[in-house]
Amino acid sequence: MNISFLKLTPLTVATVGLLGTLLLATSVIASDIEGAGDHPQIPRVAGSSIVFYQTTDYDRLTVPTGRWDGNELESTESLEGEVVRMSYTFDDTSTSTLRIKRSYLQALEARNFEILYTASGDELSGGDGRLFFVHGSDLFTRGVRDCCRLANRDRDIRYIAARSADGNVLVGIAAFNARQVGPAVSLAVVTADEMDDAMDHQPLTADEMETGLIEQGRVAIQNILFAFDSDEILPESADALATIANLMKDRADLELVVVGHTDSVGDFDYNLRLSMDRATAVVNELVNQHGISRERLRPAGAGMMAPATTNRSESGRAENRRVELVEIVQ
DSSP states (O other): OOOOOOOOOHHHHHHHHHHOOOOEEOOOOTTSOTTOOOBTTBOEETTEEEEEEEEEEEEEEEEEOSOBOSSSBSOEEEEEEEEEEEEEEESOTTOOHHHHHHHHHHHHHHTTOEEEEEEEGGGTSTTTTHHHHHTSOSTTHHHHHHTOOBOSSOOOOEEEEEEOTTSOEEEEEEEEEETTTEEEEEEEEEEEOOOOOSOSSOOOOHHHHHHHHHHHSEEEETTOOBOTTSOOBOGGGHHHHHHHHHHHHHOTTOOEEEEEEOOSOSOHHHHHHHHHHHHHHHHHHHHHHHOOOGGGEEEEEEETSSOSSOSSSHHHHHHHSEEEEEEOOO
C-alpha cells in the first residue's frame, strides 16, 4: 500500500519508525468540508479527509470506557466543555482499520494521553462490536447517519477512549469499514471549559421586540436556547418566551411567523428539519404555557439558508443558531 505522509515532527517520525504504521498530523486539507479542521491535540491519519464536522461551544460528553453488555456500558467517563464531533474517510480504500487504530494510539501516547479503554469487534459487544457502536453510545450517531454508515459485513470496528495528561481533553475514536465508503473514522472530543454564564446578547424587552418588528419586519431572539442537536427548549429560555407572550398579549392584533435557524454544520436536510422542529417547539410553548392563540403563530424552518453572519467561526455559528420573529401583515 502506497502511503503519503503529511508534515511530521521529529517525535512523530520516531514513532513511525517504531511501528511502521500510518502517521497522523494536524492539518486542514483542501478536500475537507468547509469550516472543518482537526482538534489541536487529536491529529488525523495521513490520506484522510473530514466529511462530517459539528461543534458546540458547551456540552457534556460521555465516552464509553468499557464493553456494552447488551443493557449498559461497563463504565464511562464524562467531561463538560467545547465538544467537536467529526468523521474522516480515506483516499486509499485498502487502508485497514487496524493500521488506523495503531496510528491513533501512537499519536495519543506520544502526547502523553492516558488510554482509558481500547478494544475491537466482539471485545466491544455482540455483533462484532455493532451493538456497542449503535446502542452503547451516542458518540457517533450524527456522523454515521450523515456520511459513514456501518458496513453490512466486515465492519472491523475498533475503538479507543483516551484522556489527556492534564485531564482537560477526553476523546472517543472509532475506526470501522463504512457502507459504500470503505475505511472511516468517527470521533468525539471534549475540551474542558467553564460555562460562560454571561449572556452574549442582552435579553430584548417587549418594546425592543416591537420596535424591531415595526422597523424591520423581523427581530432575532438570541436567548431562546435548545439542547444540543434537539428541539428541547432549555429552561434559561423562559424569560425570552415570557417577553414574547407579553408582547402578543399587549398587541392583540399581532401575528407572527416563528422562524428557526441553524448554523451550516451538518446535513442540509437535517438542519432544515431541526430548524422547523425548534420553531414548532417555540410555538407550542407559547400556546400551551402562555395561552397565546395558535392561530396567531406560524412555525417555519430556514435551516442554514439565512445566516446572520459567517459560519467560519464558532462565535459566528452560535449567532446563526437563533429564533426570529417575523410580523405577518395582512
